[in-house]
Amino acid sequence: AFDYIGSTRMLYDMDKGALPLKLKMDHIDRIVEVNQLAYREGGKIWIHADPVSRNDPNISSEINDMISTILDIGKNLSDIVGAVDQTQPLPPASTQKFLQKTLVPALVLTDHKKTFTNKYYNSRFDLAKTISAMVNASDNGYNHVTDQASNLTVAATLLARSLYTLATGSPAPEGLMAEQQSVTHMLYCFLISPNCDLFKQVIPPAREAFDDLASQKSPYPFYVSVYGQINNVTRIIQRLLTHYIGTVEKNHTESCTSSEKASLQLYNYLWMAGPLNSDNKTRTVTCVKSRVTQTKAYSPAFEITDYNGWGGFQYSTWTESSWATNALLLRVFLIPSKAMETSILSGGVILTLVSMVLIYFLNKKADILFAHPRPSSL
Numbered sequence: 001a002f003d004y005i006g007s008t009r010m011l012y013d014m015d016k017g018a019l020p021l022k023l024k025m026d027h028i029d030r031i032v033e034v035n036q037l038a039y040r041e042g043g044k045i046w047i048h049a050d051p052v053s054r055n056d057p058n059i060s061s062e063i064n065d066m067i068s069t070i071l072d073i074g075k076n077l078s079d080i081v082g083a084v085d086q087t088q089p090l091p092p093a094s095t096q097k098f099l100q101k102t103l104v105p106a107l108v109l110t111d112h113k114k115t116f117t118n119k120y121y122n123s124r125f126d127l128a129k130t131i132s133a134m135v136n137a138s139d140n141g142y143n144h145v146t147d148q149a150s151n152l153t154v155a156a157t158l159l160a161r162s163l164y165t166l167a168t169g170s171p172a173p174e175g176l177m178a179e180q181q182s183v184t185h186m187l188y189c190f191l192i193s194p195n196c197d198l199f200k201q202v203i204p205p206a207r208e209a210f211d212d213l214a215s216q217k218s219p220y221p222f223y224v225s226v227y228g229q230i231n232n233v234t235r236i237i238q239r240l241l242t243h244y245i246g247t248v249e250k251n252h253t254e255s256c257t258s259s260e261k262a263s264l265q266l267y268n269y270l271w272m273a274g275p276l277n278s279d280n281k282t283r284t285v286t287c288v289k290s291r292v293t294q295t296k297a298y299s300p301a302f303e304i305t306d307y308n309g310w311g312g313f314q315y316s317t318w319t320e321s322s323w324a325t326n327a328l329l330l331r332v333f334l335i336p337s338k339a340m341e342t343s344i345l346s347g348g349v350i351l352t353l354v355s356m357v358l359i360y361f362l363n364k365k366a367d368i369l370f371a372h373p374r375p376s377s378l
Helices: 005-016 057-075 095-101 147-168 180-191 197-202 207-214 232-245 338-364
Strands: 031-034 045-049 081-083 106-110 268-272 286-290
Touching: 005 095, 031 095, 031 147, 045 057, 057 081, 057 106, 057 147, 095 106, 147 180, 180 197, 180 232, 197 207, 197 232, 232 268, 232 286
Parallel strands: 031 106, 045 081
Antiparallel strands: 045 106, 268 286
16 A cells, blocks of 8 residues: 555565564465455455466466465355456555565455455545444444454454465364454454453553543544554554464563563563453453564665665655644634625725715815915005
8 A cells, every 4th residue: 555665674674684583585485465355256255366476387386276275265164265367467465575576376365356346445434334344332332243244254264274274284173263253343443442342451551551442432543654653553453463372471570571582582572451350340461472573664765875766766655744733823813794794895885986076076166165365465
């Protein structure tokens, strides 16, 4: 959406060895990217692959194996998957930037076969009510399973089983399924009201954090600002990922930090408020350890000394207009009513006409009215 600024920056950090565990492109064996899933064309999730990568026989063979695996798994999930024509280019996706660096077997899963099916994509109208995820916040909407929640649960199950099979080479267990209630809760918290129990579990155990949630009367905005400002959605996603794939650390320091050397950069630690206790008032505060981290989507063009790639658009760049807090002023003007405006205009016209007539007669009788008296004789 921002000219691949995130994936470009990630590749730049890979080259510089700035990612955790010194992650490099050589460490990536395959890519499965999940894109839009809200408006499924023909009721299916469509698999896209890069036709240029298929020029390499080995990569083409691996791509075919990946597609075949996902299609087979999809048949057992109401046949929800389809594959596009092999000659069709990839849709807009971060995978394109990785493939420009080096060719690896890569797939993009999305809801459209050719053109976008979501006419509200990345707009202010991309809301819960337009993707069949709307519920009433005042009722028990937090636990209400919408059509979109059901669809995304099946999609998540498809992805989980596919990744398991692709990573291990063994069939995924039948019990490997996404939890519908978790998907329902996430949709509600992101699209209806952030003042929900799921978000309360993962926020820091501080009164300010709970007060902030309680003050939210609408969903957190998905607006992306310039570098230096992290929005609430980014923060909460990091905490949710930590919550779901992290482990509760029992032997931690008082500040919930690692006892390992900082240079290892193996794990991140976060305090979380935790689930409600049986009294429905207090919570069990936990320190959670995970490998979830953030990478900044900040254009390298602003960091490279003597950068000369502006003409070639090597790195995408974005700026944002901003104003000082005292730059916007308000001036109030008192406007009279229509009747008063008409009266003033009419009075002015009448006064002008009377003045013109008066001046005319004064000018005509000036020799009489303003006759000079004769001087007296001596």
